[in-house]
Amino acid sequence: MKKVTLGVFALSLVFLATGCGDSPDSVMKDGIKTANELFDVLEKIKTKEDAEKYKGDLEKAAKKMKDIEDRANKLKLKDLPEDKKKALQEKYKDDIEKLGKRAFGVLAALTNPEVQKVLKDAGMKEGGGADSIFGK
Numbered sequence: 189m190k191k192v193t194l195g196v197f198a199l200s201l202v203f204l205a206t207g208c209g210d211s212p213d214s215v216m217k218d219g220i221k222t223a224n225e226l227f228d229v230l231e232k233i234k235t236k237e238d239a240e241k242y243k244g245d246l247e248k249a250a251k252k253m254k255d256i257e258d259r260a261n262k263l264k265l266k267d268l269p270e271d272k273k274k275a276l277q278e279k280y281k282d283d284i285e286k287l288g289k290r291a292f293g294v295l296a297a298l299t300n301p302e303v304q305k306v307l308k309d310a311g312m313k314e315g316g317g318a319d320s321i322f323g324k
Contacts, residue, residue, distance in 0.1 A: 212265060215256070216276055220283045222252050227287070230294045239306035250311025 226249045233239050239246075260266075268276075277284070298304065 212263060212268060212272065212276055213279075215260060215263060215265065216280050219256060220280060220287065222249070222256060223287050224290075225249065226253075227290050227294065230298065231290075233294075233298065233303060233307075236300065236302035236306060239303045239310075243306055243310045246307060246310035246312060254311075 229242050229245045229249060232242060265273075298307070
């Protein structure tokens with residue numbers, strides 16, 4: 189379960205590093221917004237029944253994540269010069285930290301193996317994150 193939960197958190201960081209837009213900055217903004225939307229849904233999930241109830245929302249979030257990841261790849265965020273990566277991370281540092289704290293807040297609710305299965309079935313994948321987008 190921790191892997192799925194950490195994967196969900198890591199994917200939320202993908203949103204931080206990506207997003208929809210034509211620039212790395214707009215990608216970050218949209219990523220933060222999408223990550224917060226994902227956590228809005230995840231915070232509602234306490235049981236398998238909750239997970240089933242919100243499965244459609246989770247599937248939409250997973251699709252958004254995939255679209256954002258594709259956009260990040262198109263923008264070649266992994267190839268940004270190190271100074272630009274650091275500048276983006278510094279600019280959005282507070283938002284990133286808030287999302288990190290929020291992610292750990294949902295960890296306990298997502299330890300149920302039945303909930304994890306629904307999350308996985310909804311397209312929530314393990315791995316990802318800002319570091320993978322930036323090639324670390």
